[in-house]
Amino acid sequence: MTRTSTLKEIAQKLNVSVSTVSRAVNNKEYVKEETRERVLKALEEYNYVPNEVARSLKKQSTRTIGVVVPDICETLFGTIIKGIDQVVSPHGYSIIVADTNESRKNEQKYLELLYQKRIDALVLATVDLNGRKVLQYLNSKIPVVFIDNIPKLKVPIESVTIDNAKASEVAVEYLVRHGHHRIAAIVGSIQETTGYERVAGYKRALISHGITVDDNLIRYGNYKENEGYLCMRELLDNRYQTSFTSVYIMSEMMTFGAIKAIRQYGLRIPEDLSVVGFDVHDKAGLVHPSITSIRQPEAMIGTRTGELLLERLAHMESGQTCERENERFLVEPYLEIGQSVWDVI
Amino acid sequence: MTRTSTLKEIAQKLNVSVSTVSRAVNNKEYVKEETRERVLKALEEYNYVPNEVARSLKKQSTRTIGVVVPDICETLFGTIIKGIDQVVSPHGYSIIVADTNESRKNEQKYLELLYQKRIDALVLATVDLNGRKVLQYLNSKIPVVFIDNIPKLKVPIESVTIDNAKASEVAVEYLVRHGHHRIAAIVGSIQETTGYERVAGYKRALISHGITVDDNLIRYGNYKENEGYLCMRELLDNRYQTSFTSVYIMSEMMTFGAIKAIRQYGLRIPEDLSVVGFDVHDKAGLVHPSITSIRQPEAMIGTRTGELLLERLAHMESGQTCERENERFLVEPYLEIGQSVWDVI
DNA sequence: GTGAAAGCGCTAACAC
DNA sequence: GTGTTAGCGCTTTCAC
Numbered sequence: 001m002t003r004t005s006t007l008k009e010i011a012q013k014l015n016v017s018v019s020t021v022s023r024a025v026n027n028k029e030y031v032k033e034e035t036r037e038r039v040l041k042a043l044e045e046y047n048y049v050p051n052e053v054a055r056s057l058k059k060q061s062t063r064t065i066g067v068v069v070p071d072i073c074e075t076l077f078g079t080i081i082k083g084i085d086q087v088v089s090p091h092g093y094s095i096i097v098a099d100t101n102e103s104r105k106n107e108q109k110y111l112e113l114l115y116q117k118r119i120d121a122l123v124l125a126t127v128d129l130n131g132r133k134v135l136q137y138l139n140s141k142i143p144v145v146f147i148d149n150i151p152k153l154k155v156p157i158e159s160v161t162i163d164n165a166k167a168s169e170v171a172v173e174y175l176v177r178h179g180h181h182r183i184a185a186i187v188g189s190i191q192e193t194t195g196y197e198r199v200a201g202y203k204r205a206l207i208s209h210g211i212t213v214d215d216n217l218i219r220y221g222n223y224k225e226n227e228g229y230l231c232m233r234e235l236l237d238n239r240y241q242t243s244f245t246s247v248y249i250m251s252e253m254m255t256f257g258a259i260k261a262i263r264q265y266g267l268r269i270p271e272d273l274s275v276v277g278f279d280v281h282d283k284a285g286l287v288h289p290s291i292t293s294i295r296q297p298e299a300m301i302g303t304r305t306g307e308l309l310l311e312r313l314a315h316m317e318s319g320q321t322c323e324r325e326n327e328r329f330l331v332e333p334y335l336e337i338g339q340s341v342w343d344v345i
Numbered sequence: 346m347t348r349t350s351t352l353k354e355i356a357q358k359l360n361v362s363v364s365t366v367s368r369a370v371n372n373k374e375y376v377k378e379e380t381r382e383r384v385l386k387a388l389e390e391y392n393y394v395p396n397e398v399a400r401s402l403k404k405q406s407t408r409t410i411g412v413v414v415p416d417i418c419e420t421l422f423g424t425i426i427k428g429i430d431q432v433v434s435p436h437g438y439s440i441i442v443a444d445t446n447e448s449r450k451n452e453q454k455y456l457e458l459l460y461q462k463r464i465d466a467l468v469l470a471t472v473d474l475n476g477r478k479v480l481q482y483l484n485s486k487i488p489v490v491f492i493d494n495i496p497k498l499k500v501p502i503e504s505v506t507i508d509n510a511k512a513s514e515v516a517v518e519y520l521v522r523h524g525h526h527r528i529a530a531i532v533g534s535i536q537e538t539t540g541y542e543r544v545a546g547y548k549r550a551l552i553s554h555g556i557t558v559d560d561n562l563i564r565y566g567n568y569k570e571n572e573g574y575l576c577m578r579e580l581l582d583n584r585y586q587t588s589f590t591s592v593y594i595m596s597e598m599m600t601f602g603a604i605k606a607i608r609q610y611g612l613r614i615p616e617d618l619s620v621v622g623f624d625v626h627d628k629a630g631l632v633h634p635s636i637t638s639i640r641q642p643e644a645m646i647g648t649r650t651g652e653l654l655l656e657r658l659a660h661m662e663s664g665q666t667c668e669r670e671n672e673r674f675l676v677e678p679y680l681e682i683g684q685s686v687w688d689v690i
Numbered sequence: 691g692t693g694a695a696a697g698c699g700c701t702a703a704c705a706c
Numbered sequence: 707g708t709g710t711t712a713g714c715g716c717t718t719t720c721a722c
Contacts, residue, residue, distance in 0.1 A: 008716090053407060058715080075418060139346060140348075283601075363699090363710095402714045697718095
């Protein structure tokens with residue numbers, strides 16, 4: 001059972017002062033080369049590992065970044081976390097993750113916990129639209145970056161997300177190019193930016209192609225699979241009146257639900273109905289027919305967030321005050337083309 | 346820009362001592378009810394949030410658990426992390442994640458970093474079979490739990506994993522019950538417990554069903570998709586000599602690769618060849634035909650690990666020494682039945 | 691170049 | 707019940 005020793009112990013063994021040892025450990029100047037070597041050797045010998053907790057207390061910085069997400073199992077968030085970690089860990093930062101399980105209450109609890117732990121920065125995929133708890137952070141001086149969803153707060157906010165409106169434009173554009181004019185849509189909650197902006201982009205794209213927006217073709221769900229299923233059923237029930245040839249579903253789980261409804265109606269994809277989904281991952285390449293889907297460059301969202309964090313963190317370290325600006329960093333979504341869209345002749 | 350205040354500041358404002366405030370904050374006894382209320386009110390007013398860093402330094406415990414995994418994007422690890430978090434966060438513990446990206450070097454780097462941060466416990470899905478760096482932890486007094494893979498170390502080790510041999514038995518059993526006697530196998534690295542135990546279970550199951558083990562039916566890969574593909578091709582190339590009717594592939598990515606090879610040979614699953622995979626997830630239910638696969642109860646591995654951690658942590662707190670025992674906690678794998686296995690008549 | 695000492699914010703032993 | 711004080715392990719200023 002080895003024990004890690006402290007600066008003080010090392011200093012005593014060598015008959016030097018703690019400050020000398022500290023300087024050697026931290027590669028500071030003003031240490032005679034000979035002394036430095038003696039110290040470095042002793043560090044090995046006595047199994048010294050710097051205590052980051054003590055350092056944190058002294059420096060008022062924990063080199064720790066809190067990342068709060070609704071569901072770490074979603075590839076989207078897993079990949080983002082990985083991207084952040086890749087960028088920040090070489091700089092000595094670690095990531096504390098919190099999985100809120102889509103619960104506002106958990107989100108608040110975790111925000112509080114992380115605040116106590118004095119994280120140096122926060123990345124938040126909030127499910128709390130009017131998030132009051134996060135104001136504590138926004139009023140403090142640590143960097144906060146929102147991802148995925150942006151809360152409705154009357155304060156400057158920084159975010160890294162895809163351009164949600166653009167995503168819908170890309171989807172509609174693709175369908176139109178394949179001859180579709182009657183394009184149904186299943187939207188998530190328009191309370192959230194992810195829902196609101198996507199539907200706005202959809203409408204705008206239709207209009208710019210000279211297609212009239214038909215509210216009978218739009219259904220609103222809550223991102224859950226079952227809602228996607230139900231929305232799709234409603235759409236299909238009215239199919240003879242509305243005669244749409246394609247459907248664009250604006251979230252992953254709702255896409256799955258919608259496809260189930262389509263199959264249940266005995267319709268074939270894409271022969272009977274064309275489908276464009278959102279965030280559909282098919283790592284295995286086993287889905288058949290493969291689903292044409294809007295995708296987020298997740299890794300890039302992660303690395304971009306990481307870089308932004310480092311930038312802000314460095315800025316802070318150089319003693320700047322934390323002037324928050326309202327900055328939305330947008331990354332480009334893209335269309336992953338599968339076999340779920342059929343040409344309308 | 347609000348600032349969080351300190352115990353000392355609160356104490357001064359109220360003309361009481363820091364210890365009184367501390368006692369009130371921590372709900373300790375020996376505080377007059379009236380004083381407690383005054384303090385509690387002041388905490389609100391002056392925006393006091395306990396500084397966990399200072400607490401950690403004093404208590405020599407950070408209430409932080411390090412979780413080191415090769416790839417956080419894999420559903421397996423994502424779900425395990427979520428499970429751990431669910432169990433430990435109500436006890437005030439947070440999780441620091443480290444994604445080693447399957448690299449031994451990164452693993453070592455992260456272990457060092459986390460050691461400096463003085464994590465209270467470590468969960469490790471190692472890729473470093475002879476992991477020397479982890480010995481630092483094993484020689485220290487903090488709990489260490491291995492998941493997924495177990496390194497070859499000559500010290501007592503605790504782990505939470507599925508029963509890998511059992512997994513193979515379940516797979517083989519199922520195939521035999523469906524009339525298969527010539528069952529090919531694609532194995533990961535037998536250097537790793539996940540490979541070694543799975544192939545051992547496969548052989549044992551065959552024997553217990555009176556089937557001779559045929560080494561021509563076994564191929565060894567390295568868990569990567571492409572190796573699964575290549576192994577499957579080799580097997581198929583010899584199909585007329587070996588005449589197997591089914592194949593059991595012992596890892597997720599290799600399963601994907603193998604299926605691609607099978608399709609490339611123009612064979613249908615399951616009509617021409619039956620397939621049992623490992624760790625195949627189909628959240629969307631979109632894969633067709635659905636793949637019968639061994640599955641790990643991931644969430645349970647997570648929660649079991651979390652509980653084990655709490656147990657050990659509580660044990661420590663009550664001042665016990667950390668006697669390590671060699672304990673493998675096994676959870677039961679299960680077979681998720683799809684449509685990829687055909688009856689041999 | 692080196693050392694002494696203050697102090698980061700807190701807990702806990704001890705004194706009153 | 708409450709206050710005083712000594713540290714937890716480190717960095718950093720200032721004196722030598």
